[in-house]
Amino acid sequence: MTVSDTAWKPAASPPAPVSAKSPRNRTNKPARSRRWRNFVWVLPAVLLLGVFAYLPLVQNLGFSFLKWDIYSGRQTFVGADNYVRMLNDPIFWKSLLNNTLYAIISIAFQVFGAIILAAMIEGLRSQRWRGILRAVYFVPSAISLTVAGLLFYFIYEPEMGILNAALDVLGLGNFTQAWLGQENTAIFAIIAMSQWQGFGYCTLLFSVALQRIPSELYEAASIDGVGPLQRFFSISLPLVREMTGLMMIVTVSGAFQVFNEVMVMTSGGPNNSSQVLGTWLYRSGFVRNDFGYAAAVATAVFIITLVLAVIQLRISKKRRVQW
Amino acid sequence: MVTRSAVLLVLGRVLVKAFLIALAVVVVYPLVWMLLNGVKSNSELFSNPFALPVAWKWDNYVTAWNRGVGDYLTTSVLVTVASTIATVFISAWAAYGLTRVNIPFNRVVLILILGGLMLAPTVALIPLVKMFQSLGLYNNLWALLILYTAFRVPFTTFLIRAYMMDLPAEVDEAASVDGASKARAFWQVILPMCKPILVSTVLLNILFTWNEYLFAMVFTSGGALQTLPVGLTNLMSKHGTDYPVVFAGMAIAAIPVIVLFFAGQRYFIRGLADGVGK
Numbered sequence: 001m002t003v004s005d006t007a008w009k010p011a012a013s014p015p016a017p018v019s020a021k022s023p024r025n026r027t028n029k030p031a032r033s034r035r036w037r038n039f040v041w042v043l044p045a046v047l048l049l050g051v052f053a054y055l056p057l058v059q060n061l062g063f064s065f066l067k068w069d070i071y072s073g074r075q076t077f078v079g080a081d082n083y084v085r086m087l088n089d090p091i092f093w094k095s096l097l098n099n100t101l102y103a104i105i106s107i108a109f110q111v112f113g114a115i116i117l118a119a120m121i122e123g124l125r126s127q128r129w130r131g132i133l134r135a136v137y138f139v140p141s142a143i144s145l146t147v148a149g150l151l152f153y154f155i156y157e158p159e160m161g162i163l164n165a166a167l168d169v170l171g172l173g174n175f176t177q178a179w180l181g182q183e184n185t186a187i188f189a190i191i192a193m194s195q196w197q198g199f200g201y202c203t204l205l206f207s208v209a210l211q212r213i214p215s216e217l218y219e220a221a222s223i224d225g226v227g228p229l230q231r232f233f234s235i236s237l238p239l240v241r242e243m244t245g246l247m248m249i250v251t252v253s254g255a256f257q258v259f260n261e262v263m264v265m266t267s268g269g270p271n272n273s274s275q276v277l278g279t280w281l282y283r284s285g286f287v288r289n290d291f292g293y294a295a296a297v298a299t300a301v302f303i304i305t306l307v308l309a310v311i312q313l314r315i316s317k318k319r320r321v322q323w
Numbered sequence: 324m325v326t327r328s329a330v331l332l333v334l335g336r337v338l339v340k341a342f343l344i345a346l347a348v349v350v351v352y353p354l355v356w357m358l359l360n361g362v363k364s365n366s367e368l369f370s371n372p373f374a375l376p377v378a379w380k381w382d383n384y385v386t387a388w389n390r391g392v393g394d395y396l397t398t399s400v401l402v403t404v405a406s407t408i409a410t411v412f413i414s415a416w417a418a419y420g421l422t423r424v425n426i427p428f429n430r431v432v433l434i435l436i437l438g439g440l441m442l443a444p445t446v447a448l449i450p451l452v453k454m455f456q457s458l459g460l461y462n463n464l465w466a467l468l469i470l471y472t473a474f475r476v477p478f479t480t481f482l483i484r485a486y487m488m489d490l491p492a493e494v495d496e497a498a499s500v501d502g503a504s505k506a507r508a509f510w511q512v513i514l515p516m517c518k519p520i521l522v523s524t525v526l527l528n529i530l531f532t533w534n535e536y537l538f539a540m541v542f543t544s545g546g547a548l549q550t551l552p553v554g555l556t557n558l559m560s561k562h563g564t565d566y567p568v569v570f571a572g573m574a575i576a577a578i579p580v581i582v583l584f585f586a587g588q589r590y591f592i593r594g595l596a597d598g599v600g601k
Contacts, residue, residue: 035427038505041420042432044413045476049439052473056447056454063449117346120339129340135588136347139354142584143577144534146552150559150573151357154566162356165372196350201595208596228335246599257443260536264556278445278537285449286541295449302446309441 057302063295082296091272092297095280098187102194102276103255109195110202111247115240117199118206119232134207137200145197149264152193156180183273186266190274194261198254202247209243210236242315249312256304277301354577361571368566380567387571390562394547395554396575402464402550403532406471410528411521413472414479419509421480422487423495439477444470444537452541466542467550471532479524482597486520487513523594526587533580551576 067078086092121133140148155161156179164176179189213236221231259278262268268275268283275283277297285294360368362379388396420426421433451470452461460466494516498508514521536552543549549557558572584591 035425038420038424038426041424042417042426042436045417045436045480046432048413048469048473048476049436052451052454052469053439053442053447054435056450057442059450059453060446117343120343124340124343125336129343133343133347135585137350138584139581140350142530142580143354144536144552144580146534146536146555147357147573147577150555150569151353154360154570155353155356160368160372160566162353162372196353200350204592205596205599208592228332243599250599257445259445260552263536263540281445281448282541285452291449298446298449301443305441305443305446312441 060295060298060302063292064299066292066295068291069289078292082292083299085293086296086300091275091280092277092300094272095275095277096300098274098276099256099258101187102191102258103252105191106195106198106251106255107248110199110251111244113195114199114202114247115206115237115244117203118210119236121203122207122210123228130207134200134204137203139200140197141201143197145260146264148193148197149190149261152189152196153180153265156189180266180274181270183270186270186274190262190265193265194258197261198251202251205247206240206243209240213239245315246312249308249315253305253308253312256301256308357570357577358574360567361574363567363570365565365567383567383571384575386565387558387568387575390558390568390572391554392551392558392572392575395549395551398464398548398554399533399550399576402467402471403529406468406475406532407525407528409468409472410475410479411483411524414476414524415483415514415517415521416509417476417480418484418487419513421484423508423513424505436477436480439474440481442474442477444474448537448541455542461542462544462548464543464548467538470538470542471535475528475531478598479528482524482594483517483520485597486517490516519590519593520597522587523590523597526583526590527594527598529583530580530591533576 064082065077065079066075067081068075117137121130124130124133155163158164158176158178158181161179163179167173167176177185179185217235217239218231221235226234257278258276259282262274262276262279263282266274268279272280277300281294281297281301284290284297356372359376361383362381363376363383364378364380367374367377417432417436421429421436426432455461455463455466460469490513494512495508498512503511533550534552535550539550539553540556543553555569555572555576559569562568
């Protein structure tokens with residue numbers, strides 16, 4: 001009767017009992033039909049997801065074996081041709097590399113940078129300052145990636161942007177350049193914007209995790225004469241380990257789904273140097289009218305995110321047992 | 324010795340605080356710059372990017388509004404309200420069905436719904452375009468409403484379900500002693516008790532829908548049907564040389580969610596923290 005799902009829920013709180021059988025419910029009707037009538041509670045969710053999330057997933061796999069012109073509607077089965085083309089396509093590999101760069105840099109700043117920041121914030125004595133800083137750092141995460149992308153498009157702009165202007169003021173005029181207009185800087189400029197946009201979100205979550213650590217641990221360590229740096233390494237860091245694991249997966253998974261900011265800032269240019277899998281998929285399908293190929297790229301994205309999701313599930317399962 | 328380490332400690336505290344405040348300034352400055360640029364003239368933008376506006380040109384906002392931002396905002400509000408309501412209700416029903424009602428294939432349904440958490444919208448994009456074209460819903464707000472709801476139900480159900488599981492069993496027993504049906508127990512007892520998590524999920528869904536770009540860009544092409552994120556990129560490409568108006572449009576898109584975040588901070592944090600793994 002109860003929802004037995006230890007996998008999704010800590011054992012600490014007992015699963016919610018469901019067996020509230022009212023006398024009224026015990027009618028003459030067979031129990032089975034009553035159970036099926038109860039299905040109506042989950043039906044809308046199941047239908048929506050089945051038709052608009054799972055069905056397209058299966059269809060996508062089918063499309064990836066077709067050569068398909070969306071305007072004429074002509075479809076021909078081409079076997080693994082799209083995948084062969086994909087694996088021989090330098091822009092596909094460039095995109096994959098850019099997604100990987102995105103992931104690595106985001107782990108450095110948004111996971112490890114955020115832990116350090118959160119520890120600094122939670123170490124402040126003033127409750128008020130802690131609240132203010134957490135909220136201020138989060139503000140960029142509240143605005144859309146479109147606004148953030150456009151804003152940084154202007155910040156990087158050579159004529160009116162504040163990045164070059166600030167470099168000039170600091171006497172670093174030699175470094176001024178068209179950040180988004182050059183092949184070797186474009187993707188890094190986009191990734192930098194994304195760090196600005198996302199680090200506050202991670203900092204906030206690590207702050208919450210740090211607040212859950214019993215303060216007696218820190219007090220005991222203080223009395224023993226343990227300094228703040230050592231307290232960070234021997235108490236804080238080990239005790240947010242699971243959150244760190246989860247955040248790494250969430251961040252990497254997000255890095256392989258990047259689309260919005262690249263589209264707004266460079267559309268993958270110049271010369272495809274800032275292309276990522278999402279924008280390359282879009283361009284292949286909707287600009288180059290090569291839907292079969294786009295579906296093959298989508299399958300690649302699916303495999304990557306699926307693997308990451310399975311790892312994430314394992315981490316959270318393990319954690320739940322330990323808790 | 325004691326005094327020296329005490330001095331170091333105080334110095335460390337001061338440095339940490341100074342660093343955190345400096346970082347806050349660096350983080351916020353681009354947003355302030357955006358707001359200021361929205362009230363400058365075009366020539367001011369290029370003369371000195373750090374200068375304050377000479378005359379505050381608030382009519383840039385009016386211009387932005389008349390050049391389509393008004394329409395985009397209306398569409399965004401409409402889509403956000405509709406999909407948030409649909410998502411939260413459908414998810415709350417599902418969460419109730421999964422936690423407090425005896426349904427067939429309970430386990431399968433649970434995996435099906437929560438498994439949606441790992442689906443990337445890009446993966447489904449190509450088939451969805453074909454599907455909505457054949458349904459005649461391409462370039463139609465129904466497409467956005469349906470897709471936003473479908474792709475947000477897993478996360479929302481996840482949050483509400485976790486909350487419902489923590490409600491004590493006596494609640495259901497009390498309701499059934501009163502002779503309330505499952506439906507009445509849901510509407511009159513369980514749903515009101517879930518209010519805190521419902522507020523969190525409403526806020527998180529507003530944030531998501533208001534800012535979503537991929538589906539909005541692919542599934543709408545007509546001017547008045549576009550939401551703010553897509554509309555802004557149009558404003559940029561159509562009136563690209565009138566930058567202050569673009570900045571004003573960006574501010575119009577950004578301000579509502581920033582205000583919302585500060586107003587509902589507590590609920591946002593709860594939803595985000597629970598969402599990563601309770």
